[in-house]
Amino acid sequence: MFKGIQNVIDYCLEFEQTRDSLxxxxxxxxxxxxxxxxxxxxxxxxxxxxxxxxxxxxxRQGTSKLLGVEFQVGRTGSITPxxxxxxxxxxxxxxxxxxxxNEEVIKEKDLMIGDTVLVERAGDVIPYIxxxxxxxRKGDEKHIKFPKNCPVCDSKLFKEEGEAVWRCINIECPAQxxxxxxxxxxxxxxxxxxxxxxxxxxxxxxxxLKDIPGLxxxxxxxxxxxxxxxxxxxxxxxxxxxxxxxxxxxRLIFGLGIRFVGETTAKTLAHAVDHLMDFRQFTVDDLxxxxxxxxxxxxxxxxxxxxxxxLQMLKELEKLGLSLKNEKKGQPExxxxxxxxxxxxxxxxxxLKRDEAEAMAEAQGGKIVSGVSAKLNYLVVGExxxxxxxxxxxxxxxxIISEAEFLKLLPR
Numbered sequence: 001m002f003k004g005i006q007n008v009i010d011y012c013l014e015f016e017q018t019r020d021s022l023x024x025x026x027x028x029x030x031x032x033x034x035x036x037x038x039x040x041x042x043x044x045x046x047x048x049x050x051x052x053x054x055x056x057x058x059x060r061q062g063t064s065k066l067l068g069v070e071f072q073v074g075r076t077g078s079i080t081p082x083x084x085x086x087x088x089x090x091x092x093x094x095x096x097x098x099x100x101x102n103e104e105v106i107k108e109k110d111l112m113i114g115d116t117v118l119v120e121r122a123g124d125v126i127p128y129i130x131x132x133x134x135x136x137r138k139g140d141e142k143h144i145k146f147p148k149n150c151p152v153c154d155s156k157l158f159k160e161e162g163e164a165v166w167r168c169i170n171i172e173c174p175a176q177x178x179x180x181x182x183x184x185x186x187x188x189x190x191x192x193x194x195x196x197x198x199x200x201x202x203x204x205x206x207x208x209l210k211d212i213p214g215l216x217x218x219x220x221x222x223x224x225x226x227x228x229x230x231x232x233x234x235x236x237x238x239x240x241x242x243x244x245x246x247x248x249x250x251r252l253i254f255g256l257g258i259r260f261v262g263e264t265t266a267k268t269l270a271h272a273v274d275h276l277m278d279f280r281q282f283t284v285d286d287l288x289x290x291x292x293x294x295x296x297x298x299x300x301x302x303x304x305x306x307x308x309x310x311l312q313m314l315k316e317l318e319k320l321g322l323s324l325k326n327e328k329k330g331q332p333e334x335x336x337x338x339x340x341x342x343x344x345x346x347x348x349x350x351x352l353k354r355d356e357a358e359a360m361a362e363a364q365g366g367k368i369v370s371g372v373s374a375k376l377n378y379l380v381v382g383e384x385x386x387x388x389x390x391x392x393x394x395x396x397x398x399x400i401i402s403e404a405e406f407l408k409l410l411p412r
Contacts, residue, residue, distance in 0.1 A: 001034060016057045025092065028056040048383070059120045060091035061130070066115045069100065069144050071151045073175035075183050076259050077167040079147070079157060081106060083129060088119060095119060095127045102164040103146045110134060114141035150175075171309055177211060178204050180257050184212050188263055188355065189255030190244040194237055213313060215241060216320040245321045249276065252322065256310075259300040263355075264370035268292060269301070276314060276324035279305040292370045337411050339365030341377045347385030349403045357406065364410060372398070380406045 002008050012029055019026055033039055033051040042050040064085040072080045081100040088095055098119065100106055111117070115132040122128055149156055150168035152175040157166040168176065181200050185192040192215070203209035208222060218241070224234045247255075250270035254263050261269070268291055273279060279301065287298035304310055318324050343361045345354050345368075352360075357380065358368045369376055372391040379392040379400050392398045 012055050019057065026057075028054055030054055059122055061118060061120045062088040062090040062095070063133075064088040064095075064117055064119055066111060066113055066117050066129075066132070068113055069106075071147055073150060073152050073168055073173060073179075075176060075179035075257050077150075077169055077173065077176055079150070079166045079168065081144070081146070083111075083117075085117065085119065090119060090121050090127065093121070095121070098127045098129055100129070103166065104164045106144050106146070112137070112141035112143055114138075171307070174204070181209065181212055181215065183257045184215070184255040186255070189251055190247050191251070192244045193240040194233075195240060211313070213316040213320060216245075216317070216322075245323070249324070249326050252276070252317075252324070256304070258304045260297045261301065262370070264368055265293065265297060267368065268370075270326055274326055277311070280311065291375070292373075336364030336366070338409060341365075342367045342369050342375060343378045343380060343406075344369050344372065344376055344388065345380045345382070346388040347382030349380070349382035352403060357403070360410060361406075378406070378409075 002011060008031055012031070015029060031053050033042065039049070039051040044050055064087075066083055066085055068084045070082045070084060072082055074080060081103070083098045083100050085096060085098060100111070109129060109131055111129065111132050114137075115134070116136045117132050118130040119127055120130045146166065147157065150170065150173060153168065153170050153173040155168050155170040155173065158169055159166045170176075178201060181204070182197050184190055185195045185200065195215075200209065203218075203223075206226075208219060209215065220234050220238055223229050223237070224231065248270070250263075250267040253269050253276070254261065254266035269279070272290055282302065282305070284295070284298045284302045287293055287301050288295060293301075314324060338361055343358070343366050345357050349357060362368060372379065372388050372395070374395055374397060376392070376395075376398050379388065379398055380403060381389050381400060382403060389400065392400055
């Protein structure tokens with residue numbers, strides 16, 4: 001307990017110097033006013049008290065040498081440079097790889113292979129290069145050459161106007177194919193349990209899996225002969241793949257990995273058609289008329305459904321037993337306690353994961369929207385809520401509530 005803010009500041013600075021002696025990791029301290037009358041006068045916002053504030057310690061830093069740069073290809077063809085540095089311990093973690101995001105970051109930080117670099121863990125979690133120490137250069141450092149062709153399939157790279165990212169636009173690029181399969185299998189998409197990153201890569205390298213439809217035509221006899229795949233493992237994998245065929249249309253849409261289409265937009269798209277192939281007839285303007293879909297997203301969706309390879313893949317999936325129909329189309333609106341109400345969740349909720357909270361709202365007829373607008377009824381805020389909260393405060397019709405208040409809206 002301290003009197004005067006300077007004493008508080010001095011204690012925080014002193015504690016920061018000794019935090020490494022603690023038997024656990026901390027990244028800051030919480031400073032609180034301990035007078036109840038003053039707490040009442042200071043009040044609170046919709047999601048945090050004004051009489052308590054977090055003091056964050058400086059991010060942990062270390063010095064290392066930039067040994068090289070590898071270029072990785074993402075699911076949407078984005079080329080990400082990854083710095084390989086001499087392993088350096090920072091805050092109990094040994095850092096050896098750091099994302100450089102794009103070509104512009106390399107230029108802005110004036111990075112060269114062989115540089116001595118200052119490395120920091122943002123929030124004591126994510127490592128990044130703060131700067132190169134150019135004054136320590138010896139003259140044998142090498143410029144980092146960003147590739148003009150895809151490092152995996154050798155196709156020419158393209159960069160859209162207004163973007164900083166170079167992309168491989170060859171949809172048959174092996175790196176993209178693997179990443180798309182991994183995304184398709186993921187928990188928020190088709191949720192094929194036990195078919196993670198490592199297994200996808202292994203099956204692809206062995207020639208057992210070449211694309212998304214191939215998930216449903218796997219040779220389980222060959223898989224059963226692989227090391228680590230006993231009969232139980234094979235049966236579980238087979239059951240998980242079969243179960244994925246019953247996933248609702250919005251999960252399939254999200255699993256397709258259409259650029260800019262997240263879970264909420266996938267639900268909007270699923271509700272807009274009787275059959276997924278109906279999107280072949282949609283113009284960009286038709287798509288822009290759907291809720292919360294702007295020009296960039298509409299253009300990406302239109303491009304996807306104008307691509308003959310994508311359409312052929314969807315036809316194959318349908319033949320293999322996946323439903324491309326909106327089974328809920330034409331059914332009456334939900335009659336739950338939240339029917340007709342729209343919700344948006346932001347920040348970290350105290351007890352619920354965001355997808356759990358959204359599912360609870362939808363189960364009672366509520367609708368999840370992707371952004372703050374006059375169409376939003378409830379913004380449910382958790383810790384570290386940001387711009388969405390500030391925007392919602394300016395729209396009087398939006399009710400800003402906590403997780404606890406949201407749970408009270410649900411039937412018991």
